[in-house]
Structure formats: structure tokens, C-alpha cells
Amino acid sequence: MSDTTTEDSTQNGPVLAADGTPLRRSLARALRRQKLRALMLIAPLLIFIMVTFILPVADMLYRSVENGIVSETLPRTVVALADWDASGDTPPDEAVFAALAADMQIAAEEKTHTKLGSRLNYENPGMSSLFRKSGRQVRRWDLETDAPFMEKFLDIDEDWSDIDVWRTIQTYSPSTTSGYYLAAVDMQLGADGPEMRPENERIYLKLFGRTLMMSLAITLSCIALGYPVAWLLANLPMRTSNLLMILVLLPFWTSLLVRTSAWKILLQQQGVINDILVWIGLVSDDARLVMINNQLGTIIAMTHILLPFMILPMYSVMQSINPSYLRAAKSLGATDWTAFWRVYFPQTVPGIGAGSILVFILAIGYYITPALVGGTTGTFISNRIAFHISTSLNWGLAAALGGILLAVVLVFYWAYDKFVGIDNVKLG
Amino acid sequence: MKLTTLAAALSATALTLPAFAADMTIVSWGGAYQSSQQKAYTEPYAEMNPDFNAIWDESSGEAVAKLRAMDEAGNVTWDLVDVEGPDAVRLCDEGLALEVDVDEILAPGDDGSAPSDDFGPSLISECFIPQIVFSTTFGYRTDVEAWGDSKPEDLCAVFDLETFPGKRALQKSPKKNLEWALLCDGVEQDALYDVLDEDGGVERALAKLDTIKDEVVWWSAGAETPQLLADGEVVIGSTYNGRLFSVIEEQDQPVAMLWDYQVFDFDGWVIPANLPAEREAAVMEFVKYATDTQRLADQAKYISYGPARASSQPLVGQHAELGIEMAPHMPTNPENAQRFLVNNLDWWADNQDDAEAKFQAWLAQ
Numbered sequence: 008m009s010d011t012t013t014e015d016s017t018q019n020g021p022v023l024a025a026d027g028t029p030l031r032r033s034l035a036r037a038l039r040r041q042k043l044r045a046l047m048l049i050a051p052l053l054i055f056i057m058v059t060f061i062l063p064v065a066d067m068l069y070r071s072v073e074n075g076i077v078s079e080t081l082p083r084t085v086v087a088l089a090d091w092d093a094s095g096d097t098p099p100d101e102a103v104f105a106a107l108a109a110d111m112q113i114a115a116e117e118k119t120h121t122k123l124g125s126r127l128n129y130e131n132p133g134m135s136s137l138f139r140k141s142g143r144q145v146r147r148w149d150l151e152t153d154a155p156f157m158e159k160f161l162d163i164d165e166d167w168s169d170i171d172v173w174r175t176i177q178t179y180s181p182s183t184t185s186g187y188y189l190a191a192v193d194m195q196l197g198a199d200g201p202e203m204r205p206e207n208e209r210i211y212l213k214l215f216g217r218t219l220m221m222s223l224a225i226t227l228s229c230i231a232l233g234y235p236v237a238w239l240l241a242n243l244p245m246r247t248s249n250l251l252m253i254l255v256l257l258p259f260w261t262s263l264l265v266r267t268s269a270w271k272i273l274l275q276q277q278g279v280i281n282d283i284l285v286w287i288g289l290v291s292d293d294a295r296l297v298m299i300n301n302q303l304g305t306i307i308a309m310t311h312i313l314l315p316f317m318i319l320p321m322y323s324v325m326q327s328i329n330p331s332y333l334r335a336a337k338s339l340g341a342t343d344w345t346a347f348w349r350v351y352f353p354q355t356v357p358g359i360g361a362g363s364i365l366v367f368i369l370a371i372g373y374y375i376t377p378a379l380v381g382g383t384t385g386t387f388i389s390n391r392i393a394f395h396i397s398t399s400l401n402w403g404l405a406a407a408l409g410g411i412l413l414a415v416v417l418v419f420y421w422a423y424d425k426f427v428g429i430d431n432v433k434l435g
Numbered sequence: 436m437k438l439t440t441l442a443a444a445l446s447a448t449a450l451t452l453p454a455f456a457a458d459m460t461i462v463s464w465g466g467a468y469q470s471s472q473q474k475a476y477t478e479p480y481a482e483m484n485p486d487f488n489a490i491w492d493e494s495s496g497e498a499v500a501k502l503r504a505m506d507e508a509g510n511v512t513w514d515l516v517d518v519e520g521p522d523a524v525r526l527c528d529e530g531l532a533l534e535v536d537v538d539e540i541l542a543p544g545d546d547g548s549a550p551s552d553d554f555g556p557s558l559i560s561e562c563f564i565p566q567i568v569f570s571t572t573f574g575y576r577t578d579v580e581a582w583g584d585s586k587p588e589d590l591c592a593v594f595d596l597e598t599f600p601g602k603r604a605l606q607k608s609p610k611k612n613l614e615w616a617l618l619c620d621g622v623e624q625d626a627l628y629d630v631l632d633e634d635g636g637v638e639r640a641l642a643k644l645d646t647i648k649d650e651v652v653w654w655s656a657g658a659e660t661p662q663l664l665a666d667g668e669v670v671i672g673s674t675y676n677g678r679l680f681s682v683i684e685e686q687d688q689p690v691a692m693l694w695d696y697q698v699f700d701f702d703g704w705v706i707p708a709n710l711p712a713e714r715e716a717a718v719m720e721f722v723k724y725a726t727d728t729q730r731l732a733d734q735a736k737y738i739s740y741g742p743a744r745a746s747s748q749p750l751v752g753q754h755a756e757l758g759i760e761m762a763p764h765m766p767t768n769p770e771n772a773q774r775f776l777v778n779n780l781d782w783w784a785d786n787q788d789d790a791e792a793k794f795q796a797w798l799a800q
Contacts, residue, residue, distance in 0.1 A: 121528035125784075132789040136781050139528065207638065208792040213799055276602075277667045300652055378655055383607075383798040391795070397500040399788060400525060 068413075071406035074184035077176065080123040081110040085180045093177050094198065098168045104156040108145060115142035129401050130186065130195075131175040137166050174198060187407035211408065214388040219415070221306060221387070222370035228310045229317040229366050230359060237321035237358070241328075259315040267379050270308040274299040274380075300382030308380050313369055317362035320434050324358030357433035364423065364432065368416055388412060457486040459717060462516040465493035467681070471737035472517070474755075476725040487721075498522060502531050502707060511707045514718045520701040523563040524780055532562035532705040533715070540719055544746030545728040553728075557701045557743040559780055564722060565703035565743035566731060570766035570775070571611055572697035574664055574679040575599075575671040578689045582670075590696040591619040593671060594647055604660045604672025607653035609637075609794035610783060611673070611698045614776055616643035618696060628779045637790050641797045653798070664690050676766050680739035684757060684764070694771040698778060701743060741767035 024033040046053075078085045083106035091099045114120035124138025144163050153159065160167040178196050179186065186196055193209040194201050203209070236255065240248050258266060273279045276295045284290040298304055328351065336346040374389035381387070388408060395405035423429065461477070463469040469491060477489040492513065494501055499522050505511045518526065526532040537550040537558060544553040551558065557565035575587050581600050592599050593615070605612055614627055620643040622630050630636045644651075652669055654660055660674035661682040676697065682688045704726070706718055724730065731742035732750035739761060742748065751762050762768055766775075783790075 118530045118534075122530055125525070125528050128785060129788055133785045135528065135784045139784075204792075207796055208789075210792060210796045210799055275666065275668050383653060386799075394791075397497045399791070400499060400503065400529070401788070402503075 064413075067402075067406050068410050069406075070403050071187045071410050072183045072185070073403070074179060074186070075182045076123055076126050077179050078182055080114050080119050081107065081176070083107075084110050084176070088173065088177050088180065091173065091177065093170075093174045096170055098170060099173055101155050101157050103173075104160055104167075105154060107160070108148060108153075108156040109150055111142060111145040112148065112150065115146040125400070127175055127179065129190075129404065130179060131171060133166060134172065134175065137164055137172070140164055141167075187403040188410070190404050191407040191411055211388065211391065214386070214391060215411070215415070218371055218387045218389070218412075221302060221385070222367050224306055225309050225313060225370045226317075226363050226367045228306065229314055230363065232310065233314055233317035233321055233362065234355075234359075237318045237325055240318070240322045241325035242330075255315055255318055258311070263312060263375060264379075266312055267308055267376050270304070270311065271299060271380060274304055274307065299380050300385070302381075302385045304380040304382070305377050305385035308376050309370060309373060312376060313366045316365045316369060320361040320365065321355065321358040324361075324433050325355055328354050356427075357431050360423070360427055360432045361434050364420075367419070371412065371416060457484075457717070458488045458490055459514045459714075459721060460490045460492055460512055462492045462494050462498055462513050464495045464517065467738055468677070468740075469493065471734050472725075474737050475730055475734040476721075479730075480721060480724055499525055499529075499531075502526060503529060506531050506708075511710065513707055514710065514714055515722065516705050516707065517566070517702065518705055520557075520559045520563065520565075520703070521778070521780055521783060523703065523705050524560045524784055526705055527560045527562035528784070531708055533708045533710070534561040535564060535706065537564065540723060542723050542727040544744060545750075546746045548746060553744045553746050555745060556777070557703070559701060562705050563701070563703050564705070564726060565701045566726060567702050567734065567740040568699055568743055568767050569702060569740045570676045570694075570697035570699050571606070571673055572676050572679070572766070573671055573673050573693040573695075574660070574682065574690045575693055576664060576667065576689055577691050579670050586691075587671060587693050588695070590615060590693070592693070594619045594643065596647060596650060599671065601670030602650050602652055602663075602668065603647060604652045604654050604663050604669040604674070606673060607655045607798070609790040610778060610787075611776075612644060613637060613640040613790065613794075614698070614778070615696065616640040618776075619643060624774075624776070627776075628782045631782065631786070631790075637786075637793050641793065645797075664688065676764075677739045680764050684754075684759065692771075694766075694773075696774050696776055697766055697771070698776045699766065700778070702740075703743065735761050735765065739764040741765040 020029075022030040024030045026033070084103060087103045087106040088099060091103065111120060114123065120138050120142035121135075124135040124142075127138070128135035141160065141163050144159075148156075148159070157167075166172055185201075189195055189201050191211055193204050193212050195204050236251070240251055240255070242248075243251065271278070275281070276297065278299075280298070281290065281295045285292050285295065290296060298307070332350055332354070333346050336350040337343075341349065371387075372389050374387060374393050377385055377387045378390050378393075381390070389412075392405045392408050392412075395401045395408070420429075461472075463472055473489075473491075477487075481487045481489070495517050498516050498518050502511070502513065502516065505513070516532075523532065527534065537554060541550040541564065543549060554565050557563075557568065559565075573587070573590070573593060575592075577586075579599075579601060582598070585598055587593070587599055593603060613631060617627055617630055617636075617640045618624065620639065630639065652663060652672075654663070654672070654674070657675050657678050660669070660672040661678050663669040664672055665682060665686070665688045671693070676692070679690065679692055682690050683692065704722055706715065706722070710718070726744075728744055728746045729750065731744050732747040732752070734740070735742055735747075735751045736753065736755045742751065748765075748767065751765060753759060754761055763770065766772065
């Protein structure tokens with residue numbers, strides 16, 4: 008003990024490694040090198056995921072708040088309009104119109120005025136044609152001699168004296184906006200801050216709710232249908248279970264559109280199932296069942312399509328359960344039900360958890376099947392997102408809807424982790 | 436093994452090297468429509484220009500979104516895009532399509548008329564080079580027992596559940612449906628868009644549609660109505676006239692056309708903005724050929740859509756395979772076009788989002 012103290016005091020410094028550097032630094036360097044090497048190993052995958060997944064998602068999410076177009080296209084107008092009182096009922100003065108004329112002329116030359124018109128038209132119907140029409144005229148004006156511009160703009164279209172037009176331009180002047188997120192929850196930026204949209208234009212909250220409820224229903228029916236199948240797969244002799252496995256996988260390999268169309272042919276009113284029911288006399292010919300183009304059709308078709316995602320994780324978990332546990336339970340006097348419920352079922356929960364997460368997350372983002380068999384009551388929020396991406400070109404709103412959907416999934420994931428535990432999920 | 440390596444190497448070169456100057460990427464809708472364009476436009480053009488090579492991309496359905504994405508990425512790989520009129524207007528507004536002067540770049544009609552006169556009302560946007568006129572109209576089954584002896588003769592039969600009971604197929608979109616509903620609610624054709632512009636105009640049209648809502652199957656792909664009609668799933672339904680032509684003439688189903696108040700639409704080319712000069716020149720040359728009087732008339736041999744040029748109408752002949760006279764099947768045929776609508780694209784550009792929101796909210800009720 009005293010020896011060590013003397014040695015330490017004689018060295019009078021930190022412990023050294025063989026090459027004379029302090030041991031701590033040497034260790035840190037070795038660890039750093041190790042970490043770096045590990046990082047290099049996963050670098051290709053990391054870079055791939057960053058470039059093809061994280062960055063595009065981040066870029067898309069940024070679009071849901073990005074709104075630079077107004078101040079970029081109409082820089083002078085935005086400045087001139089800053090002092091205008093939007094709560095009054097007089098349109099802005101000549102200075103603002105002169106600024107607008109100058110901005111518009113440049114915009115029309117670069118053909119960006121129609122782009123801005125389409126953007127503002129999301130907020131105030133009519134702006135699109137107002138900008139298209141005005142741009143055409145303003146291009147021919149002479150900024151030096153043609154003043155005053157207020158009258159000239161009013162000659163093109165009286166809407167330029169409409170307070171709402173100017174209010175929209177002023178409201179959306181900042182380079183970021185909450186407008187898209189508000190629209191995504193059926194609200195809008197009114198004169199006195201956010202307010203609900205009129206009753207007959209509210210749609211998104213309803214669709215979010217419906218998407219969640221139906222995804223849950225699909226997940227539950229997948230569990231109900233998949234559990235017995237997975238049990239059979241895990242417990243039948245190899246030859247039979249292989250055949251069953253092929254039956255599970257075969258639809259999995261068939262095109263989604265083919266499966267969806269097949270359900271249409273089966274379920275429609277003049278379809279196979281109704282024909283059979285009428286033929287055996289269960290249903291009368293004029294009261295054929297409506298099983299498609301509604302929620303029922305969507306749930307049936309999507310349950311079928313997503314079923315393999317439930318069966319496969321359940322199957323691999325069930326396969327790893329030792330059958331002697333069940334035998335032991337029974338030999339200790341448990342009834343069939345008790346042996347199943349107290350001994351077998353708890354061991355399969357990780358498989359159900361994994362399958363449910365897979366099915367639920369896939370279901371919440373589905374749009375082809377709901378679009379084809381959903382009719383009016385079975386469509387999902389993703390159908391609206393697809394519409395705004397490819398038809399209305401309102402990518403900001405699509406990004407906001409997608410952002411909310413992403414947040415909902417994360418909240419569900421967090422809740423699942425909290426109540427069930429994410430460690431409790433096994434794919435095999 | 437060697438073969439796959441070679442194939443991989445070749446495809447890698449194809450990805451990295453710019454396409455050969457004579458390659459032209461043409462975007463269309465696929466199916467019968469695209470093959471009519473191939474037979475009428477690109478095949479004869481390739482015979483005249485041996486090094487011309489058309490590469491087809493069946494993306495017209497998502498053309499607007501894809502073109503915008505390409506433009507933002509700064510790498511437009513398309514040379515010529517076939518779109519519907521409203522999409523052309525939107526692409527033009529977004530600055531994604533090239534503005535063209537038809538009198539300057541297109542061939543005059545065979546009768547010597549200037550292109551701007553020859554194409555007439557189909558020139559709906561500065562960026563749009565029209566090809567065909569198609570229409571959205573109704574087909575009905577001819578063997579419905581519940582109808583007795585009556586046959587649908589005008590548009591309002593669609594809204595008449597008493598005389599013509601049964602399911603209807605309508606497009607899951609406010610466009611056209613709102614106009615049709617108002618017409619059958621007693622609005623004059625000239626006043627349609629004034630009424631829609633009023634407060635409560637869209638609501639009035641939706642209230643009329645509400646009277647048949649329970650009997651409607653909503654479609655989103657043009658192929659759905661022909662299938663629904665053929666299966667007897669609906670008794671009357673709207674779709675594109677070319678689809679009904681093939682159900683009636685090619686597949687011989689008990690279906691008939693109801694042309695009353697068909698809605699005309701135009702389909703045509705747009706050239707992406709900011710193409711390199713060399714590619715743009717090649718496209719211009721091709722477009723000049725593909726939209727001349729004879730070529731537009733030729734296309735009608737393969738599909739029942741009307742040519743957009745007035746001077747092409749007299750040249751429309753017989754179907755290339757069925758051998759039937761095509762003129763009576765053209766939406767533009769005077770017999771069929773006694774009453775028709777043309778969507779007011781300006782109104783729709785302004786009010787599409789608003790009407791769509793109301794329509795979707797109404798559907799979800």
C-alpha cells in the first residue's frame with residue numbers, strides 16, 4: 008500500500024501506457040478508432056438511408072411550413088403592404104399598387120406570377136385567374152409614365168379592390184406559414200387568427216379518425232384470422248404445414264391490384280358471393296347484400312392483403328415455443344383453456360405485437376385499395392394526400408397531412424412502447 | 436453470368452450517358468390510346484426519319500406532379516408530354532410547360548387555314564397543342580327489365596330514379612357532375628357558371644346530386660364504368676366515350692350511348708419548359724408532323740376520339756380493324772353533339788380546391 012503511494016508520488020502524473028502517452032488518452036484513442044471503424048462499416052447503409060430516406064422526408068416536411076413564394080415574387084409589395092391596416096375596410100393606397108405594378112412586371116417576365124396565383128388560390132379561390140389575367144396586362148405597362156396604377160389594376164379586375172385579396176397577400180407574406188397545418192385540421196387563418204372552416208368544407212379530421220379506426224379494425228381482424236392459421240402452421244407436421252405456408256405466401260406474391268380487383272368481382276352485388284347466396288335462397292334477388300364500395304369492402308380487402316404480415320411473425324414466434332410447456336401444464340391439471348390462456352398465449356404476445364405494428368403502420372398509409380373498393384365511406388387520409396400530390400399540386404398541404412400522419416404513428420409507437428414494451432416484440 | 440454482367444454494364448452506360456440525339460421520350464397514357472398514337476404518328480415518322488427513336492413513358496396520369504419534381508431536381512428527361520386540357524393550364528401556370536405560338540410552329544390545315552383558326556376552341560392555354568376531342572358521356576344498359584319500354588333520352592334520366600331505377604356510376608370528382616346536376620335542376624346552360632359562382636351555388640348542385648347519392652357507385656378510373664355496366668352492377672354510368680365505344684362495338688355488350696350534354700375535353704401535347712435547344716428543335720419538328728391534318732385524322736382509325744382540327748373532320752375514315760365507319764362514333768359528329776358542354780377552365784382553375792373540399796365533405800357525410 009505504501010509502495011504504491013510512493014511510486015505514484017514519484018511519477019507525479021497520470022498512469023502512462025507503454026508508449027509513454029497517458030493511459031486515459033491512449034484508451035480513448037483506441038476506442039475512438041474502434042468506433043470510427045464501426046461507423047465506417049455501417050457508413051454505406053447510413054449514407055444510403057440519409058440520402059434516400061431521411062433527407063427527402065425532411066425536405067418534404069419542410070414544405071409544410073415553407074412559404075417564401077409571396078415575398079420572393081412580390082418583394083416591394085410585401086414591404087409596402089406591411090403598414091396597411093387589414094382590419095379596416097379600405098384597400099391599400101397608390102404606393103402599394105405602384106409596388107405591385109413593379110413586382111408584377113418582373114414576375115410576368117419570369118412567368119412566376121401564375122405560380123404565385125396558384126399558391127394564393129389555395130387560400131382564397133379566385134386569385135389564380137386574377138394573377139393570370141393581370142400579369143398579361145401589366146407586362147405591357149410603362150412603369151415611368153403609366154401612373155396612377157390603382158385605377159389601371161381596377162380596370163383589369165375589380166377584385167383588386169377586394170379587401171380579402173389584400174388580406175390574403177398580407178397574411179401569407181412571411182416566409183413560413185402555419186396555413187398548411189391549419190388546413191390539414193380543417194382550420195384556416197381568418198382575420199382574427201385561426202378559426203374552423205365552414206361546416207361543409209371540413210373533411211380531414213373525419214378522415215384521420217376514420218383512417219385510425221379502420222386501421223385498428225383491420226389489425227384486429229388480422230389477429231383474429233391470423234392466429235389460428237399461424238398456430239396450424241407451427242403445429243402441423245412439416246409436409247402439411249409447408250403446403251399451408253405456400254397458400255399463405257401465394258397471395259403475398261400476387262399483385263396488389265389483381266387481389267383488389269378479385270375482391271370486387273367476389274363482393275359486388277352481381278358478384279360471385281351474392282349470386283351463390285341468391286341461388287341457395289339465403290338472400291332474395293332484390294335484396295342483394297352491399298359488401299363493396301363501403302367500409303366493409305375496404306376492411307375485407309385490406310385484411311386479406313395484410314394478413315401475411317400478421318401470420319409470418321406470429322408463426323415464427325409460435326414455432327420457437329417448446330411444446331413441453333403445454334404438456335407440463337396439462338399434466339399439472341390445467342384444462343385445455345387454462346393451458347392455452349395462462350401458458351401458451353402469453354408466450355405468443357411478442358409475435359402478435361410485431362404483427363400488429365407491421366399491419367397497423369402499413370394500413371394507416373394505404374391508398375390504392377381504399378381508392379378502388381372504399382366508395383365514399385371507406386376512403387383513407389392517404390387518398391387525399393395522393394390527390395394533393397398528383398392532382399391539385401398543393402404539396403404544402405400534402406406535406407402537412409403527411410406530417411400529421413407521421414406524428415400519429417410515432418405517438419402510437421410511443422404508446423405501444425409505454426404499455427407493452429418495444430422489447431416485447433419479436434419477429435422470430 | 437457473362438451475359439448478366441454485360442447487361443448490367445450496358446444498363447449502367449444507358450443510365451450515365453445522355454440519350455442519343457434522335458431518342459425522344461414521349462409521355463402518354465398507355466393502352467389503346469397510346470397505341471393509336473404510335474400507329475398514327477411515330478411509326479410513319481420513324482419511316483421518314485430512320486434515326487428517330489421514340490421512347491414511351493406511360494406516366495400521363497401523374498404528369499403534372501412528375502414534371503414538377505423533375506423541374507425541381509433540374510433534370511427534365513421528358514421531351515413531349517400528352518396531358519388533358521386542365522393539366523396543361525396548370526403546367527403553364529406553374530411555368531413547367533413551354534409557351535408556344537401555334538401559328539408559328541404548327542403546319543397550316545390541308546384547306547390552307549391558319550392553325551389558330553383550324554384548332555379553334557381547343558386552344559385553351561398558351562402551352563397547349565391539341566390533338567383530340569374526347570367527351571365524358573353516359574352509357575346505359577339496354578336490357579333493364581324495371582324500365583319497361585322507356586329508354587333514357589336526355590341527361591336528366593340519370594337523376595330520374597322513378598322511371599329509371601337502378602345504380603348509377605359517376606366520377607368521384609366535382610367537375611362535370613356539378614354542371615350536370617345544375618342542368619337537371621333547371622339552370623340554363625349559359626348561366627351555369629354564374630350560378631356556381633353565387634354563394635350556395637355549389638351547394639345547390641350537391642343538393643341535386645344528393646337525390647341520387649344512395650344509388651351512385653363512384654369511379655376514379657375510366658375503365659371502371661365499362662366493367663360495372665358489363666357486369667350489370669350499374670344500369671347507367673358516365674365515362675369517356677372511347678371506353679363506351681369499345682364496350683359496345685368491340686365487346687358487343689347490351690349497352691347504348693346517351694350523348695345528351697356530353698362534356699367535351701381536349702387532350703394534347705405540352706413541351707416541357709427549359710429543354711436544351713437541340714432537343715427542343717427535334718420535338719418541334721416531330722410535333723409539326725404529328726399534328727398536321729392527315730395525322731390527326733389517321734388517329735381516329737384506331738380509337739373513337741375526334742381530331743382537334745376542323746380540317747381533319749372530313750378525312751376521318753373507317754376503323755382499322757373493325758372496318759366500321761368512325762364518323763358516327765365521334766363525339767364531334769353533329770348528330771351526337773346536338774347538346775354539349777365545355778368546362779369553363781378558368782372557373783375550375785379558381786374554384787377546383789374549394790369545390791373539391793365541399794364535394795369530398797359531402798361524399799363523406
